[in-house]
Amino acid sequence: AQSVTQPDIHITVSEGASLELRCNYSYGATPYLFWYVQSPGQGLQLLLKYFSGDTLVQGIKGFEAEFKRSQSSFNLRKPSVHWSDAAEYFCAVGAISGDKLTFGTGTRLAVRP
Amino acid sequence: EADIYQTPRYLVIGTGKKITLECSQTMGHDKMYWYQQDPGMELHLIHYSYGVNSTEKGDLSSESTVSRIRTEHFPLTLESARPSHTSQYLCASSPSGVLDTQYFGPGTRLTVL
Numbered sequence: 001a002q003s004v005t006q007p008d009i010h011i012t013v014s015e016g017a018s019l020e021l022r023c024n025y026s027y028g029a030t031p032y033l034f035w036y037v038q039s040p041g042q043g044l045q046l047l048l049k050y051f052s053g054d055t056l057v058q059g060i061k062g063f064e065a066e067f068k069r070s071q072s073s074f075n076l077r078k079p080s081v082h083w084s085d086a087a088e089y090f091c092a093v094g095a096i097s098g099d100k101l102t103f104g105t106g107t108r109l110a111v112r113p
Numbered sequence: 114e115a116d117i118y119q120t121p122r123y124l125v126i127g128t129g130k131k132i133t134l135e136c137s138q139t140m141g142h143d144k145m146y147w148y149q150q151d152p153g154m155e156l157h158l159i160h161y162s163y164g165v166n167s168t169e170k171g172d173l174s175s176e177s178t179v180s181r182i183r184t185e186h187f188p189l190t191l192e193s194a195r196p197s198h199t200s201q202y203l204c205a206s207s208p209s210g211v212l213d214t215q216y217f218g219p220g221t222r223l224t225v226l
Contacts, residue, residue, distance in 0.1 A: 036217075090156070
């Protein structure tokens with residue numbers, strides 16, 4: 001069965017600082033990986049996804065993520081955080097056979113002025 | 114911006130009441146999903162549908178039921194609400210392709226007293 005671990009429940013960074021959110025997955029074959037963001041009171045919005053090809057994936061709002069098969073990781077990064085990035089971030093893994101997503105528990109990001 | 118709507122956004126109701134959470138999408142997507150999300154927890158898939166007259170149970174057992182009579186509409190019903198049903202319910206839809214992006218509605222926060 002597939003699973004996702006997001007080790008950091010809460011992260012606080014200063015505005016303008018760099019950000020890295022960790023995501024580790026467990027899946028037997030090539031995973032399909034996603035990062036979603038959820039602002040307070042809102043649904044989830046897709047930031048980026050990885051299916052195959054270049055392991056560095058660019059997304060919306062200046063985010064990127066790197067797939068590292070050897071580490072079973074798909075960490076999300078942003079070089080300079082803005083106050084509007086404060087939200088909850090979810091990593092998810094999908095299997096082509098099941099066509100369903102398994103989500104991590106999320107990381108809540110706070111941004112200091 | 115995805116066009117997927119959920120009503121009501123917030124619902125407080127007494128034990129034993131029957132409730133229906135509405136979800137509609139205007140994108141013509143075949144696939145639709147219901148997730149349950151508790152604070153600090155991952156999203157759990159409770160129902161999904163691949164098209165009209167198709168409904169399947171998800172990974173998390175739920176006492177709710179769903180129907181898919183029209184492509185754009187995927188309501189979730191609880192025949193007799195209980196406090197254990199208190200949670201946030203998120204609806205999503207996606208196109209027909211394998212593991213296409215899921216677009217989420219804003220969610221319904223249900224409280225059962």
